Amino acid sequence: MAFDIALKNGNIFNGKEFIGKSNIYINNGKIVKVSKEELDAKQEIDAMDMFVMPGLIDAHMHISGIKGGSLLKLMFERPEYRTIRATKWLEKLLLAGFTTVRDCGDPISISLAKAVKEGIIKGPNVIAAGRPITQTFGHGELSHDIPLEVSETTGFSEICDGTESCIHAARKVLREGSDFIKIFATGGVLSQRDKPENPQLTYDEIKVIVNEAEKVGTYVAAHAHGDKGARIAIEAGIKTLEHGTLLQDETLKLMIEKKVTLTPTLSIQEVIYRHGKEIGVDEWGLEKIAMVRDSISSVVKKAKDYGITIITGTDLGFETGLEDIDIGKNWMEIVLLIEIGGLTPVEALRAATYNSSIAININSGLIDSGKEADLIIINGNPLEDIKDISKVSYVIKDGKIEVEERKIKN
Ligand SMILES: [Zn+2]
Structure with missing residues (x-):
């Protein structure tokens, strides 16, 4: 079974701490797996060298x-x-x-x-x-x-x-x-x-x-x-x-x-x-x-x-x-x-x-299986320069890509 979305190779801050490079797999609006494994998905986002964190x-x-x-x-x-x-x-x-x-x-x-x-x-x-x-x-x-x-x-x-x-x-x-x-x-x-x-x-x-x-x-x-x-x-x-x-x-x-x-x-x-x-x-x-x-x-x-x-x-x-x-x-x-x-x-x-x-009291804010897939991808590293937090290029909300390259999707 292929996942709905795979977000690959991002440097991940999981909401609590920085966990380094990994892949995030999403199904039915939820995060179902966070793993270094390479698995198939209907849609893939390559987050290579980018910073991934909860919305x-x-x-x-x-x-x-x-x-x-x-x-x-x-x-x-x-x-x-x-x-x-x-x-x-x-x-x-x-x-x-x-x-x-x-x-x-x-x-x-x-x-x-x-x-x-x-x-x-x-x-x-x-x-x-x-x-x-x-x-x-x-x-x-x-x-x-x-x-x-x-x-x-x-x-x-x-x-x-x-x-x-x-x-x-x-x-x-x-x-x-x-x-x-x-x-x-x-x-x-x-x-x-x-x-x-x-x-x-x-x-x-x-x-x-x-x-x-x-x-x-x-x-x-x-x-x-x-x-x-x-x-x-x-x-x-x-x-x-x-x-x-x-x-x-x-x-x-x-x-x-x-x-x-x-x-x-x-x-x-x-x-x-x-x-x-x-x-x-x-x-x-x-x-x-x-x-x-x-x-x-x-x-x-x-x-x-x-x-x-x-x-x-x-x-x-x-x-x-x-x-x-x-x-x-x-x-x-x-x-x-x-x-x-x-x-x-x-x-x-x-x-x-x-x-x-x-x-x-919401079920997001953490990148872990079972959590809502509310995620952002940042073109920069806010842990090195906090102002990079403004450089958001993708926004995924409830497992849907809502913003891509800073443009709101219809
Ligand atoms: Zn107020």
């Missing part, structure tokens, strides 16, 4: 965002228009070697996930949070000057206060089709008047949301900058901690004990810090960024030393038009984990593949 994962995005850095613009664009723009973002992500993105809060992401799955549009597989859950006067409201009734009808977040209301909110977003639940456990940078260091939602509120998620076999991801809010969320049972910019030692240790992963989202912090004004970030965002950006480097270094699982998430939800950080250049998070977070190239590639796949 990249961006585990924190908002894929139906806007152009420019003012999130308030979300309120003045029709969802239909943002959906059309998002389809272009998804194509760019696929071309850049991303085979999965986890959307951490965006009502449209559920439909985009379905459209990719059904083959209506091209893109990475989408794991969608749908609408995130926020408290009144929380990060998920974006503006705190608009009347509350208006805020409640924007539909960007589900607003809840008190345990009963939070149970209802969790059930509502799960009913809408969320793959996991995203909550805001502290204030944030791009929302108007709440502070990143202040906790949001109580232990009891988060606990009931975690309980509803676990009942249907999923988990909660928590946005948290401040140490106190992060700690409350971890104690209440969340599984992935997003940002974590102000985490203290005791909380980092607790993350190990509770097996919570960290998504440092360095890209969003860098883009606002370096280019915030230029791309139109609202004044409050510009004021709040320095504090969270200053501390994240030491947090990531400590997290690495403690052995916390670190994953890649850019938190991009807007097109910047910039040379360094933009939609379709999401591999910058890998570069920044090395430059700012002190990870080695192997650790950074592991964050973007194996670590992320385990954290977001």
Whole structure:
């Protein structure tokens, strides 16, 4: 029996480590054999002298965002228009070697996930949070000057206060089709008047949301900058901690004990810090960024030393038009984990593949038999020069060649 696809002679990073030259055999969308043996296949790709690794994962995005850095613009664009723009973002992500993105809060992401799955549009597989859950006067409201009734009808977040209301909110977003639940456990940078260091939602509120998620076999991801809010969320049972910019030692240790992963989202912090004004970030965002950006480097270094699982998430939800950080250049998070977070190239590639796949619960991110055939071929060697991660020439997703020589296949 011939295999569907054989990917031959590539230098393989399997998601955990570099394993050298080998062949990968694919059948029915799955990797069925990784071996030096020469076997026949209906289609062969010669990856001689090229670098082969699992498809990249961006585990924190908002894929139906806007152009420019003012999130308030979300309120003045029709969802239909943002959906059309998002389809272009998804194509760019696929071309850049991303085979999965986890959307951490965006009502449209559920439909985009379905459209990719059904083959209506091209893109990475989408794991969608749908609408995130926020408290009144929380990060998920974006503006705190608009009347509350208006805020409640924007539909960007589900607003809840008190345990009963939070149970209802969790059930509502799960009913809408969320793959996991995203909550805001502290204030944030791009929302108007709440502070990143202040906790949001109580232990009891988060606990009931975690309980509803676990009942249907999923988990909660928590946005948290401040140490106190992060700690409350971890104690209440969340599984992935997003940002974590102000985490203290005791909380980092607790993350190990509770097996919570960290998504440092360095890209969003860098883009606002370096280019915030230029791309139109609202004044409050510009004021709040320095504090969270200053501390994240030491947090990531400590997290690495403690052995916390670190994953890649850019938190991009807007097109910047910039040379360094933009939609379709999401591999910058890998570069920044090395430059700012002190990870080695192997650790950074592991964050973007194996670590992320385990954290977001998908069966790819590792080149091994039984795993989904989500693979990329790179014309270069990112372990020698990490910027080579941008030189993706083939993308295979679910066992299908989606990109060949950097062109999306029809
Ligand atoms: Zn986010």
